[in-house]
Amino acid sequence: MAEYRLEMRGVSKSFPGVKALDKINLKVRPGTVHALMGENGAGKSTLMKCLFGIYHMDEGEVYLDGEKVEIHNPDEALHKGLAMVHQELQPIPERTVAENMYAGRYPTKKFGPIQVIDHKTMFEETAKWLEDVKMPYNPKAKLGTMSIAQMQSVEIAKAVSLQARVVILDEPTSSLTDNEVEALFRIVRDLKSRGVSLIYISHKMAEIREICDEITIMRDGTYVGSWSMDDITDDEIVKQMVGRELTNIYPPKNDAKAGEVLLDVRGYSSIHERSFQDCSFQLRRGEILGFGGLVGAQRTELMEAIFGMRHISSGEVYIKGKKVTIHRPQDAIRSGIGMITEDRRGTGILGCLSIADNVSISSLDQYVEMGVKLNKGKIEQLVKDNVAKLSIKTPSSKTLIQSLSGGNQQKVLISRWLANNPDILIMDEPTRGIDVGAKYEIYQIMIDLAKQGKGIIMISSEMPELIGMSNRILVMCNGHITGEVQGDEATQERIMSFATQF
Amino acid sequence: MNSKKVNVKDLLINNGIVILILLMVVFVGVTKENFFSLSNFSNVSMNVACRFIIAVGVSGCLITKGTDLSAGRVVGLAACLAGTLLQRADYSGRFELTKNFPELNVWVILLICVALCCVFGLINGIVVAYLNVPAFIGTLGMQMIVYGINLVYTKSVPLGGYRTDYTVIANGNFLGIPYLFIIAIVIGLIMWFVYNYTRHGKYMYAIGGNEAAAEVAGVNVKKTKIIIYVTATALYAIAGFLLGAKSGGAGVNTGNGYELEAIAACTIGGVSVNGGIGRISGVIIGVLVFELLKTCLQFLGIDPNYQYIAQGIVIVVAIALDIRKYIAKK
Numbered sequence: 073m074a075e076y077r078l079e080m081r082g083v084s085k086s087f088p089g090v091k092a093l094d095k096i097n098l099k100v101r102p103g104t105v106h107a108l109m110g111e112n113g114a115g116k117s118t119l120m121k122c123l124f125g126i127y128h129m130d131e132g133e134v135y136l137d138g139e140k141v142e143i144h145n146p147d148e149a150l151h152k153g154l155a156m157v158h159q160e161l162q163p164i165p166e167r168t169v170a171e172n173m174y175a176g177r178y179p180t181k182k183f184g185p186i187q188v189i190d191h192k193t194m195f196e197e198t199a200k201w202l203e204d205v206k207m208p209y210n211p212k213a214k215l216g217t218m219s220i221a222q223m224q225s226v227e228i229a230k231a232v233s234l235q236a237r238v239v240i241l242d243e244p245t246s247s248l249t250d251n252e253v254e255a256l257f258r259i260v261r262d263l264k265s266r267g268v269s270l271i272y273i274s275h276k277m278a279e280i281r282e283i284c285d286e287i288t289i290m291r292d293g294t295y296v297g298s299w300s301m302d303d304i305t306d307d308e309i310v311k312q313m314v315g316r317e318l319t320n321i322y323p324p325k326n327d328a329k330a331g332e333v334l335l336d337v338r339g340y341s342s343i344h345e346r347s348f349q350d351c352s353f354q355l356r357r358g359e360i361l362g363f364g365g366l367v368g369a370q371r372t373e374l375m376e377a378i379f380g381m382r383h384i385s386s387g388e389v390y391i392k393g394k395k396v397t398i399h400r401p402q403d404a405i406r407s408g409i410g411m412i413t414e415d416r417r418g419t420g421i422l423g424c425l426s427i428a429d430n431v432s433i434s435s436l437d438q439y440v441e442m443g444v445k446l447n448k449g450k451i452e453q454l455v456k457d458n459v460a461k462l463s464i465k466t467p468s469s470k471t472l473i474q475s476l477s478g479g480n481q482q483k484v485l486i487s488r489w490l491a492n493n494p495d496i497l498i499m500d501e502p503t504r505g506i507d508v509g510a511k512y513e514i515y516q517i518m519i520d521l522a523k524q525g526k527g528i529i530m531i532s533s534e535m536p537e538l539i540g541m542s543n544r545i546l547v548m549c550n551g552h553i554t555g556e557v558q559g560d561e562a563t564q565e566r567i568m569s570f571a572t573q574f
Numbered sequence: 575m576n577s578k579k580v581n582v583k584d585l586l587i588n589n590g591i592v593i594l595i596l597l598m599v600v601f602v603g604v605t606k607e608n609f610f611s612l613s614n615f616s617n618v619s620m621n622v623a624c625r626f627i628i629a630v631g632v633s634g635c636l637i638t639k640g641t642d643l644s645a646g647r648v649v650g651l652a653a654c655l656a657g658t659l660l661q662r663a664d665y666s667g668r669f670e671l672t673k674n675f676p677e678l679n680v681w682v683i684l685l686i687c688v689a690l691c692c693v694f695g696l697i698n699g700i701v702v703a704y705l706n707v708p709a710f711i712g713t714l715g716m717q718m719i720v721y722g723i724n725l726v727y728t729k730s731v732p733l734g735g736y737r738t739d740y741t742v743i744a745n746g747n748f749l750g751i752p753y754l755f756i757i758a759i760v761i762g763l764i765m766w767f768v769y770n771y772t773r774h775g776k777y778m779y780a781i782g783g784n785e786a787a788a789e790v791a792g793v794n795v796k797k798t799k800i801i802i803y804v805t806a807t808a809l810y811a812i813a814g815f816l817l818g819a820k821s822g823g824a825g826v827n828t829g830n831g832y833e834l835e836a837i838a839a840c841t842i843g844g845v846s847v848n849g850g851i852g853r854i855s856g857v858i859i860g861v862l863v864f865e866l867l868k869t870c871l872q873f874l875g876i877d878p879n880y881q882y883i884a885q886g887i888v889i890v891v892a893i894a895l896d897i898r899k900y901i902a903k904k
Contacts, residue, residue: 405792422783
């Protein structure tokens with residue numbers, strides 16, 4: 073028997089402009105749980121996608137039980153005994169547990185001359201497999217009626233039914249309660265005892281410690297190393313994950329002392345139990361307040377709630393000392409808040425509209441004459457001013473925004489808010505998907521705005537950006553604000569330790 | 575060189591329907607007498623006028639990724655409402671319910687029709703905006719409801735014997751230009767202004783372009799949608815009122831199926847069913863082209879039953895070409 077159940081050797085993968093993976097190694101022994109750790113964007117998901125043939129790797133080899141394999145699509149992976157339980161499950165909620173388990177491979181029987189689905193066998197088999205992972209759910213229950221934890225068990229049962237040799241769990245506990253996590257770990261240990269190998273992707277140190285035997289750490293698409301869990305401390309893990317030098321790619325910060333309190337959020341709690349809870353913080357004039365944390369820490373959700381895009385169960389907002397009620401984005405805009413959302417395409421740009429329309433849409437009230445008519449000359453002037461001020465590269469103001477680059481789209485969105493002259497600007501991942509040159513320009517714009525006396529909240533999952541830009545950093549973990557770090561005292565290790573607190 | 579060739583090809587395909595029908599117009603005009611005649615033009619322009627007003631109403635719904643299937647039935651209801659209130663005092667077959675009503679000014683009656691019909695538009699808007707019912711389903715229900723109300727109200731009695739101050743609105747002319755045509759132009763200009771020079775217009779395009787982003791940008795999506803559905807219904811009511819005047823009568827089936835013609839005309843005129851795109855000028859072209867198609871088929875002496883088949887094909891092809899443009903952009 074081969075020493076390793078799964079071995080990935082020297083896997084490299086490039087996307088246009090970036091090297092996503094650079095000679096990654098991953099060696100998983102039979103009957104062990106192997107942790108795969110790294111920051112957001114370290115390349116964990118890309119590596120798994122290469123393994124499953126969703127991406128085609130440029131270089132590298134995969135061995136299963138010592139035998140070289142080539143996997144071209146997820147279906148082949150499944151037949152070779154690789155199964156993955158995704159971070160975001162993709163079930164068919166309106167169908168039954170059994171139908172979900174057997175989707176695409178329904179047992180059939182002859183009904184006269186035609187093949188029909190053998191429901192009896194399907195339900196019986198499903199019941200058997202669920203029993204096998206000690207999760208005896210009703211195979212006829214609709215999947216949509218089950219909890220996420222139960223859906224996960226179904227996915228795992230599916231993997232078992234396929235005689236999977238390697239099961240990958242991608243952030244399996246991100247939306248589970250403690251009891252559910254215990255139940256999941258019971259299944260994991262059970263699988264382990266049967267000789268199944270598991271790859272466990274998670275940010276949660278305590279869990280890794282509890283369940284994993286070995287660990288591989290990745291950083292910025294490179295292979296850092298592999299250790300036995302007994303040979304490495306938590307601090308060492310964090311250090312290996314973030315251990316990179318900060319390069320000077322940020323403009324000098326606004327060093328003036330922060331002014332009056334612009335925004336005061338008190339006890340904000342989501343209506344969803346697992347989202348942000350009891351979050352309080354203040355934003356002052358002239359500062360850039362960074363929000364750090366891992367993906368899923370509920371930073372975006374908190375900001376969207378402040379902007380009126382999500383519901384809250386309790387909490388108050390004070391703007392310049394005055395209490396305001398925000399139920400929808402319009403209320404927030406009237407109170408002097410602007411918001412650059414994380415999903416530029418989904419909730420930012422109006423794709424099939426011109427730059428002029430995109431810039432002016434939030435401030436049209438200012439250009440109304442005689443009660444109804446919009447003054448197009450004034451709008452044109454506004455657009456021209458902004459195109460010049462933020463150096464937006466566009467052929468004309470009538471160009472459709474969807475034909476611009478990401479950086480220029482982002483600048484258009486920033487000018488949309490500037491037209492309203494808000495005091496507070498919330499920017500969620502402001503440089504995501506933007507090339508390096510444009511990034512610097514956006515940073516410069518942010519710092520200029522801070523110098524003009526605006527307060528800026530910046531959510532960023534890129535640690536160097538967070539440290540390089542923020543005057544103050546709040547770190548969130550699992551829906552709670554877990555720590556505050558002053559900008560000049562910030563280190564990746566400190567932020568990471570707050571971010572992995574739970 | 576090569577890319578230019580492709581562009582010409584794309585241009586031809588994207589405007590295939592318009593080009594095809596214009597060729598047909600030329601063909602029919604050359605081969606048939608009376609096609610290029612004043613009376614035919616006047617006739618076409620009057621038909622186009624009512625259809626255009628309806629299509630403009632529907633275009634707002636389409637631009638915001640909605641639709642309005644209740645259009646035709648609202649046209650019918652407005653025509654019947656106007657009919658029952660505008661019969662001659664000495665007409666023998668007067669409508670039971672309204673025969674003792676005082677004789678009101680014809681414009682007051684128009685306002686009454688519009689106001690009553692707008693109630694249904696308001697309900698459409700609320701159902702679509704607040705209850706998040708897909709517009710297709712919500713307005714389909716309204717289509718049946720309005721038809722039912724019309725049946726209950728008129729008891730399926732056909733209406734006629736209108737006052738001359740009503741019928742003259744359609745049949746009269748100013749310097750040889752039919753009043754109907756002038757009314758349609760005025761409405762077109764007003765709606766063009768609304769679409770291009772008001773906040774409401776900008777919000778409408780923003781919602782069609784990306785509803786979630788419009789919401790984040792501070793657009794009052796619900797209010798805007800309600801205004802769109804109410805405006806649309808007001809336009810159907812006006813169209814129904816004019817249609818009654820033009821035909822000199824109305825019945826429960828007046829306006830039946832007009833919503834589909836209006837949607838088809840909008841699509842031919844470049845109003846995208848994917849939302850966010852559409853101009854008043856396009857709606858004019860769409861309605862004109864569709865009406866010319868019908869007129870040409872009549873002049874060619876084609877069996878009316880086959881005309882339906884031809885119209886159906888044009889609708890499907892027009893929408894397929896529209897979607898093709900969208901997919902090509904990706």
